[in-house]
Amino acid sequence: MFRARPEVRPATVEVLVEGTPVLVPEGATAAAAVLLAGLPAIRETPVTGSPRLPLCQMGVCFDCLAEIDGIPNRQACMVTVVPGMRIARQHGAREALR
Amino acid sequence: MAPSHAGMQTRGSDVIVVGGGLVGAAIAHGLRGEGLDTVLLDEGDIAFRASRGNFGLVWVQSKGFGAPWYQRWTRGSAGEWPGLAADLAARTGIDTALQQPGGVHLCLSEQEFEDRGRRMAQMQVEAGNFGLEYRMIRRDELAEMLPGLGPSVVGASWSPYDGHASPLALLQALHRAFTEAGGAYVPNAKVTGGTAAPKDFRVETAAGTFAAPRIVLAAGLGNADLAPVFGLNTPVRPQRGQVLVTERARTVLPMPCTTIRQTGEGTIMLGDSMEEVGFDTRQSPPVMAQIAQRAALSFPWIAELNIVRAWSALRVMAPDGLPIYDQSERFPGAFTANCHSGVTLAGAHARLLAPMIARGALDPALDPFSAKRFDVPRAA
Amino acid sequence: MSDFDLAVIGAGPAGMAAAVEARLQGLIVLVVDENAAPGGQVFRAAEACAPDPAVGPDIMPGLPLIAAFRGCGADYRAATTLWHLDPEEGVLSLAAAGTTETVTARRVLLATGAQERPVPIPGWTLPGVMGAGAAQILLKTAGAVPVGPTVLAGQGPLVWLLAVQLARAGVAPLVLETRTVSIAAALAKAGGGLVAGRGLLAKGLSLMAEARRRGVRVIRGVRGLRAEGANRVERVAWEGGSAPCDTLLLHEGVIPSTHVSRAIGLDHAWDADQACWRPVADDFGATSSARVAVAGDGAGIGGWQAAAAAGRLAALDAARRLGALSEDSFAREIAAPLAARRAALALRPFLDALYAPPNAVLTPPDETIACRCEEVTAGAIRRAAALGATGPNQLKAYLRCGMGPCQGRVCAPTVAALIAEVRGLAPQEVPPLRPRAPYKPVTVGMLAASAESLQQSAP
Numbered sequence: 001m002f003r004a005r006p007e008v009r010p011a012t013v014e015v016l017v018e019g020t021p022v023l024v025p026e027g028a029t030a031a032a033a034v035l036l037a038g039l040p041a042i043r044e045t046p047v048t049g050s051p052r053l054p055l056c057q058m059g060v061c062f063d064c065l066a067e068i069d070g071i072p073n074r075q076a077c078m079v080t081v082v083p084g085m086r087i088a089r090q091h092g093a094r095e096a097l098r
Numbered sequence: 099m100a101p102s103h104a105g106m107q108t109r110g111s112d113v114i115v116v117g118g119g120l121v122g123a124a125i126a127h128g129l130r131g132e133g134l135d136t137v138l139l140d141e142g143d144i145a146f147r148a149s150r151g152n153f154g155l156v157w158v159q160s161k162g163f164g165a166p167w168y169q170r171w172t173r174g175s176a177g178e179w180p181g182l183a184a185d186l187a188a189r190t191g192i193d194t195a196l197q198q199p200g201g202v203h204l205c206l207s208e209q210e211f212e213d214r215g216r217r218m219a220q221m222q223v224e225a226g227n228f229g230l231e232y233r234m235i236r237r238d239e240l241a242e243m244l245p246g247l248g249p250s251v252v253g254a255s256w257s258p259y260d261g262h263a264s265p266l267a268l269l270q271a272l273h274r275a276f277t278e279a280g281g282a283y284v285p286n287a288k289v290t291g292g293t294a295a296p297k298d299f300r301v302e303t304a305a306g307t308f309a310a311p312r313i314v315l316a317a318g319l320g321n322a323d324l325a326p327v328f329g330l331n332t333p334v335r336p337q338r339g340q341v342l343v344t345e346r347a348r349t350v351l352p353m354p355c356t357t358i359r360q361t362g363e364g365t366i367m368l369g370d371s372m373e374e375v376g377f378d379t380r381q382s383p384p385v386m387a388q389i390a391q392r393a394a395l396s397f398p399w400i401a402e403l404n405i406v407r408a409w410s411a412l413r414v415m416a417p418d419g420l421p422i423y424d425q426s427e428r429f430p431g432a433f434t435a436n437c438h439s440g441v442t443l444a445g446a447h448a449r450l451l452a453p454m455i456a457r458g459a460l461d462p463a464l465d466p467f468s469a470k471r472f473d474v475p476r477a478a
Numbered sequence: 479m480s481d482f483d484l485a486v487i488g489a490g491p492a493g494m495a496a497a498v499e500a501r502l503q504g505l506i507v508l509v510v511d512e513n514a515a516p517g518g519q520v521f522r523a524a525e526a527c528a529p530d531p532a533v534g535p536d537i538m539p540g541l542p543l544i545a546a547f548r549g550c551g552a553d554y555r556a557a558t559t560l561w562h563l564d565p566e567e568g569v570l571s572l573a574a575a576g577t578t579e580t581v582t583a584r585r586v587l588l589a590t591g592a593q594e595r596p597v598p599i600p601g602w603t604l605p606g607v608m609g610a611g612a613a614q615i616l617l618k619t620a621g622a623v624p625v626g627p628t629v630l631a632g633q634g635p636l637v638w639l640l641a642v643q644l645a646r647a648g649v650a651p652l653v654l655e656t657r658t659v660s661i662a663a664a665l666a667k668a669g670g671g672l673v674a675g676r677g678l679l680a681k682g683l684s685l686m687a688e689a690r691r692r693g694v695r696v697i698r699g700v701r702g703l704r705a706e707g708a709n710r711v712e713r714v715a716w717e718g719g720s721a722p723c724d725t726l727l728l729h730e731g732v733i734p735s736t737h738v739s740r741a742i743g744l745d746h747a748w749d750a751d752q753a754c755w756r757p758v759a760d761d762f763g764a765t766s767s768a769r770v771a772v773a774g775d776g777a778g779i780g781g782w783q784a785a786a787a788a789g790r791l792a793a794l795d796a797a798r799r800l801g802a803l804s805e806d807s808f809a810r811e812i813a814a815p816l817a818a819r820r821a822a823l824a825l826r827p828f829l830d831a832l833y834a835p836p837n838a839v840l841t842p843p844d845e846t847i848a849c850r851c852e853e854v855t856a857g858a859i860r861r862a863a864a865l866g867a868t869g870p871n872q873l874k875a876y877l878r879c880g881m882g883p884c885q886g887r888v889c890a891p892t893v894a895a896l897i898a899e900v901r902g903l904a905p906q907e908v909p910p911l912r913p914r915a916p917y918k919p920v921t922v923g924m925l926a927a928s929a930e931s932l933q934q935s936a937p
């Protein structure tokens with residue numbers, strides 16, 4: 001789990017992580033928001049369903065795939081938060097036809 | 099395991115198969131099953147290898163327009179496939195993900211639909227007593243069969259024979275089954291030269307010299323250069339095909355289409371172009387864009403999916419697009435095998451063709467596939 | 479007519495310095511970077527985090543370069559990825575905000591930087607295990623720090639830097655150092671640069687001193703590292719010890735990001751000192767492609783100062799090749815950046831020798847997952863290599879390693895090293911994985927839309 005340090009980086013942007021409002025600093029990524037929210041996993045792999053959290057935070061590993069604003073399988077570490085952003089866990093493979 | 103280069107003695111066996119792609123591996127697996135001591139020679143990690151870049155259809159409906167013997171051979175192979183898949187699963191534990199639920203060819207305009215209908219009707223006539231079961235299906239009925247069909251689709255041809263499999267699982271399973279049954283798979287062994295005498299063949303490779311009374315050339319595009327050494331003719335050329343693959347999605351497509359199929363893993367494959375560009379395996383974004391466009395017109399929901407992989411690979415094409423199977427007249431015991439549907443025909447190659455090669459003679463049914471068909475003198 | 483004289487991929491020190499220099503020489507310059515702000519890895523989010531006392535001191539040196547870059551007049555496109563490059567035609571396919579676009583450039587500079595070397599240890603897929611660089615990125619972009627017992631395991635300069643940065647933020651980690659090479663051995667192998675590199679060396683030593691002062695505990699000589707826990711990491715264990723752990727940060731140095739340079743088929747050479755592939759390039763970054771140059775850590779690890787110097791050199795070379803700079807002026811202009819790069823690289827041989835990755839990191843034990851996307855173990859890879867996969871391209875066909883979303887960025891070094899081990903080959907005898915476009919995912923719809931615009935623009 002991670003915590004912000006409001007004394008140096010005020011948490012001013014409200015996003016919804018799995019429906020719960022979370023305040024995060026400006027410039028944080030969606031992946032950071034998931035860690036700050038304390039989720040146990042950001043996704044479960046489509047191969048065996050094992051839980052994962054972001055590994056690299058720099059767009060290399062793709063272990064941060066999440067559903068952002070309704071779009072599945074986005075690299076959460078490459079998406080900067082904006083107010084009201086909805087971030088949800090990715091459970092296995094995405095639904096294609098919804 | 100790589101053979102030791104020390105000493106470099108000649109390695110003898112009953113038969114040498116040149117080329118470890120799907121064609122060579124299927125034949126080698128079949129020959130080993132016939133009890134022959136078989137050596138399978140292949141290039142290394144980097145090679146023109148259609149078997150690593152194909153679309154994975156076990157496809158029947160459109161094969162053999164104007165050549166009903168090819169339709170029969172293809173359908174025979176589709177029929178052999180379940181046995182091959184079961185055999186490979188039992189020997190290796192590898193699931194080749196074979197599914198044969200029938201398949202459709204989507205038509206995106208009335209013109210395409212009419213052309214397709216005429217073609218299928220003509221093939222049915224050509225099939226004669228052998229028959230060809232198919233239906234031209236209009237959009238409304240098709241929409242019941244395929245979820246999320248796009249408004250641009252006017253209809254499709256359907257046949258019950260079609261299916262798909264994992265070509266990579268097939269390749270690995272063939273290699274593994276062959277090796278575990280005692281066959282010798284030798285990578286990094288590009289054949290660079292050879293000598294031929296009736297029932298006495300020798301080939302040179304970086305991994306040593308190999309000799310056998312029988313040899314099968316199944317080196318894909320490499321056959322064009324190898325064949326003349328053994329008194330054979332395989333005028334094959336490369337034809338580029340590009341394929342896009344999406345991320346995994348929960349299963350939605352119940353059957354394969356000619357250019358769109360959902361794999362066992364859930365990824366959706368979109369294919370495949372036909373480009374005459376020689377030995378050029380670069381990718382071209384405009385062609386990729388066309389493939390994507392056709393897919394999105396066929397199934398609009400596919401547009402939302404990420405493309406996680408894409409590639410281009412070279413098909414192994416004969417001038418008339420049909421397979422070439424031959425035994426050398428000058429050097430009996432030398433065979434050649436080439437095709438541009440190595441997944442579809444894997445069943446036939448492993449279970450029909452290999453036994454013929456083991457017996458030393460190709461069935462007369464394969465006569466039309468001889469390269470002699472290209473010898474017809476051209477009108478000036 | 480090309481849209482740009484020079485297209486630069488990456489707005490780290492190398493790309494920024496190249497853009498500034500190329501603009502000085504009058505070139506029309508494009509810079510794309512998939513991040514939201516310039517700075518690259520070292521100066522990531524620098525403008526936002528400079529006031530943070532935990533990272534500010536280390537970030538400050540980058541601010542002048544970022545300011546110069548922002549003001550240089552290059553067409554800078556943030557949050558934009560390069561997903562295909564045709565080096566022959568000079569056509570770049572870019573993706574941003576859900577659309578794709580193509581631009582043309584007379585010369586292309588890949589300044590794509592480095593990534594952390596994968597550290598496959600048993601249990602490293604458990605939530606709570608991440609790269610040390612990843613934790614640093616969280617600190618730089620969000621000011622965030624781990625909660626609960628934090629263990630930093632591995633070796634290299636970044637371990638010490640991050641230990642200090644976390645300690646400054648009030649969460650001193652336990653450091654498990656995995657270094658196997660003694661200082662004496664590293665000096666014997668590559669001691670020559672210590673004098674010229676004394677500035678950097680002094681900085682490193684002062685970091686270590688600061689770490690100790692701030693209460694960072696260090697255990698040295700750690701072997702057989704493993705992450706343990708049910709659904710997340712709860713403990714880290716090693717030969718002869720274990721410690722409770724909520725966050726395990728792994729680091730065994732960085733390696734060049736060669737995804738694009740390999741995909742476009744540039745010649746690469748094995749760098750035995752850094753145990754990685756790097757594109758073959760001359761002093762100015764020119765490669766085996768007539769159009770494409772490389773600069774910065776993507777061309778071989780040298781650190782940010784060397785990267786910035788290399789970026790300038792590549793820009794000067796571009797200006798010369800495009801006729802904007804005479805040979806005489808070129809010869810004059812390169813002197814300073816050549817000297818700067820030499821100075822910045824002086825300590826490198828010593829660092830490379832000292833922090834050489836141990837074998838267990840390159841070729842992990844059988845039960846370890848090597849390919850995180852497709853969940854393939856090192857043992858399965860060893861078996862496939864024995865069956866006949868002589869390289870990662872054939873192995874990918876057998877086992878799907880490299881076919882998941884990361885396209886082999888994480889597993890490729892491990893796969894190649896395992897093949898070399900099983901087949902008794904030297905690392906350079908196993909060819910590198912050849913990635914294909916799209917280098918980063920684009921949607922089918924984005925591509926389909928680009929087909930429509932292509933058709934509309936056709937005469």
Ligand SMILES: Cc1cc2nc3c(=O)[nH]c(=O)nc-3n(C[C@H](O)[C@@H](O)[C@H](O)COP(=O)(O)OP(=O)(O)OC[C@H]3O[C@@H](n4cnc5c(N)ncnc54)[C@H](O)[C@@H]3O)c2cc1C
Pocket residue numbers: 058487488489490491492493510511512513517518519520521558559560561589590591592593594611612614636639732735738773774775776780781782785917
């Ligand atoms: C995680 C991490 C943390 C590091 N932290 C430090 C540190 O604190 N201090 C230090 O001295 N060194 C650090 N380094 C070392 C680093 O490599 C520096 O030496 C320096 O950043 C190298 O500069 P560069 O310009 O070569 O590349 P980088 O700074 O890495 O810049 C490369 C840029 O290219 C972009 N890029 C890559 N591919 C594409 C693409 N296809 N499309 C668009 N953009 C692309 C990336 O987004 C990135 O911004 C770190 C390295 C890593 C991997």
Ligand SMILES: Cc1cc2nc3c(=O)[nH]c(=O)nc-3n(C[C@H](O)[C@H](O)[C@H](O)COP(=O)(O)OP(=O)(O)OC[C@H]3O[C@@H](n4cnc5c(N)ncnc54)[C@H](O)[C@@H]3O)c2cc1C
Pocket residue numbers: 116117118119120121122123139140141142145146147148149150151152153154155156157287288289290316317318319320321324338339340341370411412413414435436437438439440441442443
């Ligand atoms: C884009 C695309 C899509 C396709 N889709 C389908 C499909 O859906 N269904 C289907 O059935 N088929 C499909 N195919 C065709 C199928 O992939 C080929 O028919 C099949 O792979 C050919 O197998 P091969 O073994 O003859 O050739 P390759 O796979 O090319 O193998 C030839 C082998 O010979 C080796 N070799 C070459 N020269 C030498 C030498 N001198 N010495 C030793 N070894 C040598 C090569 O290294 C290689 O391993 C597709 C092909 C492409 C390109």
Ligand code: FES
Pocket residue numbers: 031054055056057058059060061062063064065075076077078
């Ligand atoms: S955390 Fe690795 S790609 Fe996002």
